[in-house]
Amino acid sequence: MNADDRLRFLDALQALIGSPHVLRAEADCAPFVTDWRKRYRGSALAVALPGDTAQVAAVVQLCALHGVAIVPQGGNTGLVGGATPDASATQLVLNTRRLDRIRNVDPSNNTLIAEAGCVLARVQQAAADVGRLFPLSLAAEGSCTIGGNLSTNAGGTAVLRYGNARELCLGIEVVTPQGEILEALNTLRKDNTGYSLRDLFIGAEGTLGIVTAASLRLFPQPAARVTALAAVPDVAAAVALLDRAQSRLGPAVTGFELMSGHSLQLVVHHFPQQRLPFALPTPWCVLIECSDSDGEPHGRAQLQALLEAAHEAGLIVDAAVAQSLAQAAAMWHLRESIPLAQAEEGLNIKHDIGVPISRMAAFVESTAELVIQAVPGARLVVFGHLGDGNLHYNIQAPAGSDAQQFLRQHQAVCNRIVHDAAVASGGTFSAEHGVGQLKMDDLQRYRSPVALAAMRSIKSALDPANLMNPGKIFRNP
Numbered sequence: 077m078n079a080d081d082r083l084r085f086l087d088a089l090q091a092l093i094g095s096p097h098v099l100r101a102e103a104d105c106a107p108f109v110t111d112w113r114k115r116y117r118g119s120a121l122a123v124a125l126p127g128d129t130a131q132v133a134a135v136v137q138l139c140a141l142h143g144v145a146i147v148p149q150g151g152n153t154g155l156v157g158g159a160t161p162d163a164s165a166t167q168l169v170l171n172t173r174r175l176d177r178i179r180n181v182d183p184s185n186n187t188l189i190a191e192a193g194c195v196l197a198r199v200q201q202a203a204a205d206v207g208r209l210f211p212l213s214l215a216a217e218g219s220c221t222i223g224g225n226l227s228t229n230a231g232g233t234a235v236l237r238y239g240n241a242r243e244l245c246l247g248i249e250v251v252t253p254q255g256e257i258l259e260a261l262n263t264l265r266k267d268n269t270g271y272s273l274r275d276l277f278i279g280a281e282g283t284l285g286i287v288t289a290a291s292l293r294l295f296p297q298p299a300a301r302v303t304a305l306a307a308v309p310d311v312a313a314a315v316a317l318l319d320r321a322q323s324r325l326g327p328a329v330t331g332f333e334l335m336s337g338h339s340l341q342l343v344v345h346h347f348p349q350q351r352l353p354f355a356l357p358t359p360w361c362v363l364i365e366c367s368d369s370d371g372e373p374h375g376r377a378q379l380q381a382l383l384e385a386a387h388e389a390g391l392i393v394d395a396a397v398a399q400s401l402a403q404a405a406a407m408w409h410l411r412e413s414i415p416l417a418q419a420e421e422g423l424n425i426k427h428d429i430g431v432p433i434s435r436m437a438a439f440v441e442s443t444a445e446l447v448i449q450a451v452p453g454a455r456l457v458v459f460g461h462l463g464d465g466n467l468h469y470n471i472q473a474p475a476g477s478d479a480q481q482f483l484r485q486h487q488a489v490c491n492r493i494v495h496d497a498a499v500a501s502g503g504t505f506s507a508e509h510g511v512g513q514l515k516m517d518d519l520q521r522y523r524s525p526v527a528l529a530a531m532r533s534i535k536s537a538l539d540p541a542n543l544m545n546p547g548k549i550f551r552n553p
Contacts, residue, residue, distance in 0.1 A: 085142045092134045099123040108169045111160045112153050118161035123169045129288040137255030145543045148282035150224030153216040156512030158281045172223050178202045186294040187263040192223025192287045208294035211238040215412045223287040229279035231508030236463030237330040247291035248274045253539040263291045282545040284538045298367035302375040303404035306395035307358035312437040313391045331365035332463035339457045342417040353396035423479035425471040425490050429498040430507030433465045443497045451486050466507035511549045
């Protein structure tokens with residue numbers, strides 16, 4: 077695109093959605109062209125902020141006419157560079173933050189229709205306002221958006237009970253790469269009418285179209301939520317505790333998080349105002365959340381009885397049950413502060429692996445040995461959603477070493493060790509963060525040729541011009 081074509085395109089874009097909603101200056105575009113981890117930095121032709129689905133469709137049609145690639149973006153909280161433009165300054169970032177309306181809330185049908193730019197916490201609150209629960213919950217819920225959650229099939233802390241974002245979505249509205257509007261905002265639980273187009277776009281990371289709205293599943297609010305933090309001797313004991321909790325409490329177990337003692341030591345070191353209810357060091361801790369339909373006293377008694385029996389069986393060393401909402405929040409804050417503490421400690425190698433729960437203990441033990449052999453002194457910061465088999469198996473540089481040099485020398489080796497071990501255990505190299513730019517080579521390595529060919533065929537059929545988030549999931553041809 078030459079300078080004249082660029083000017084004509086930008087003028088037409090401003091005419092479609094208004095000059096204030098087309099950001100062109102480098103300083104104005106800066107927050108939209110760098111990913112959350114500051115790992116990827118691009119340069120955009122412009123940033124478009126359409127105000128409704130019709131405007132999104134019009135922008136996409138204009139881009140198709142001029143051959144301009146689009147990078148869809150929500151809250152820009154992703155961890156794999158999936159919403160960052162390349163460095164060519166030829167791609168348009170289309171941010172959905174102005175698509176922020178709650179279109180409908182139907183408590184009798186237990187559904188809510190939200191536009192893609194709605195922040196997750198606002199959707200949670202809209203459900204709570206009518207006595208319902210939208211259970212998707214993750215650390216970035218104050219800034220991530222529903223469109224981004226669906227585009228990455230977000231997981232979070234409640235997958236054990238309620239499933240990923242895909243399981244929480246009944247219908248979807250999407251603008252296709254040709255600028256057509258696919259209206260499939262179904263609020264039914266049963267609709268057997270051909271291919272599930274909804275599932276095709278969820279988890280596609282904006283490479284097949286732009287999610288503009290979704291109909292979401294709601295649930296009755298539990299009468300109470302009770303939380304406990306327990307110290308366990310090893311991962312095998314944590315797995316056994318999870319099995320015992322589910323056998324005894326069934327679907328009341330809504331969250332089960334695993335945290336290494338070292339990860340919690342980082343938290344209390346960098347955020348000394350936070351406190352553990354028992355003394356460190358402890359090799360591992362689990363955070364358990366249970367929902368109860370009979371009220372807080374009943375729920376707390378049930379959880380206390382579980383922990384006492386587990387202690388007698390040698391599965392836990394110490395435990396504390398939250399006696400108030402403030403204490404429960406403090407326990408969750410410990411868990412959610414681990415990534416922040418890692419950032420304070422310095423650059424690190426992050427992994428988002430999934431492993432069958434039955435193989436988790438063996439995976440953690442054997443992989444730790446391999447990593448330490450490869451990088452003596454490396455510090456393992458392991459935490460995550462044990463209840464659904466998803467761990468963030470992170471590796472911090474040895475104490476006192478140069479973190480930049482550590483990444484340059486060891487990242488490729490550590491990635492290979494951890495990802496090979498996860499896949500060999502029947503797991504995956506990416507459980508909830510997606511592929512984006514970061515894991516394209518891993519996708520090529522670990523997915524079968526048949527699966528890759530099928531995915532490329534879908535991409536080619538829906539986006540033959542490769543204008544929708546090119547260079548994500550697959551490298552450009």
